[in-house]
Amino acid sequence: MQAQQNVTETKILMSDPTALGVFGLAMVTFVAASQKMGWTTGVTYLIPWALFLGSMAQVWASFVDFKKNNYFGAIVLGAYGLFWVAVGMHWAISLGWFGAVGDKADPRQLAYACFGYTIFSLFIMVAAFEANKVFAAILVLINVLLPSLGLSILGIHREFFSLLAAYSELLISLLGLYCAGAVFLNTYFGRVLLPLGKPFGFIQKGAGGQRKGALQAADLLDLKKIA
Template identity: 65%
Template sequence: MAEAKELKARSQVTSISEMKAVSVNAKIVMSDATALGIFGLAMVTLVASSQKLGWTEGTAYIIPWAIILGSLAQIWASLVDFKNNNYFGAIALGVYGLFWSGVAFHWAIGLGWFGDLGPVSDPRQLAFAFLGYLIFSLFITVAAMEVNKVLFAILLLIDVLFISLALATFDINHDLFAKIGAYSEFAIALLGFYACGAIFLNGFFGRTILSLGKPLGIIKKG
């Protein structure tokens, strides 16, 4: 009788220990948010390019899309990618999400939301911001070669966009580079919609519905 009680007590202790082990090893699993981030990029570039191409006028109604889709959606996707240890997505989406926050504030300043700045404002400072983003985008472009071809194409267009925006803002052949920037931004939107749709469908069905293209295989990972 005493032995039976001892065995029962041991089994209860073992069960409690196993439950503790399970609770310690448990972790929150979050879905891939890359499609959300790229959708944010596609939406904001579509709306912004409509103004650059002359299809719409002004920037006041672009600002909400820049903040909510261009910035917050990409930053949220970046945080999820950090959680999921998706190094490329975490850095790339975070960097470009912050970019659109800066652009939104720039437009708001230009519209006088923070008062009249007068002679103290110099738009060439924005050109240097474009150059800084171009430099880092070149590094991201190299990494994108080994992700997939669609993402690599988007990054190449982003590089062209930053070069064009910087030169146009420096007033170097403004009309030409402004037009190049506008069309490259519109192309980013189109490819972005395809990419986010492909990522969503492929993830939902668990197989390739829309191809994103294989990595170029030029640079091998360690």
């Protein structure tokens, strides 16, 4: 006789972290945009927002999405959360928080980081078109912001690209605040109160494609009902 084995599976339920992650992105870009627009000066007080909202909130949301097997949210929120850790450290080094090490630094390296993130963001944008219209618009603007930042850092038409970066970041923050609020209310009430817009439908997913997570219009509490 073969011994029978009983397998016990324990599931830990976790709430969807999307609203928190997008809110973190929205807040840090809103505060950073205030500096680019000339409403505030300096980056010293931007660092806490970069590390806690831009980074910690998004990385935590990414961690939860990994546990929930939400591939889209896990990768996107994680990638941009880590971006803000690096940006915050860049600002801290430039302000001398780590002593004279900043004297040996080349700030132009941040430009190439922006270009690298632009390339990856283009791939994310393709997926965002099949998420919802608001998040797709955010990704389009991110792909304006990042290369504009890079070019302005390198001194290429600095005034023009600095202004373009400022307005694109401001729009990202405003759309992000709307997106975070919409996801929160729609999820809480279980129906659409604030629409995010249905996917564009440019690319049809295969049978193995993931459709999980509140950012993806086909999944937000039965997406056909609440997008």
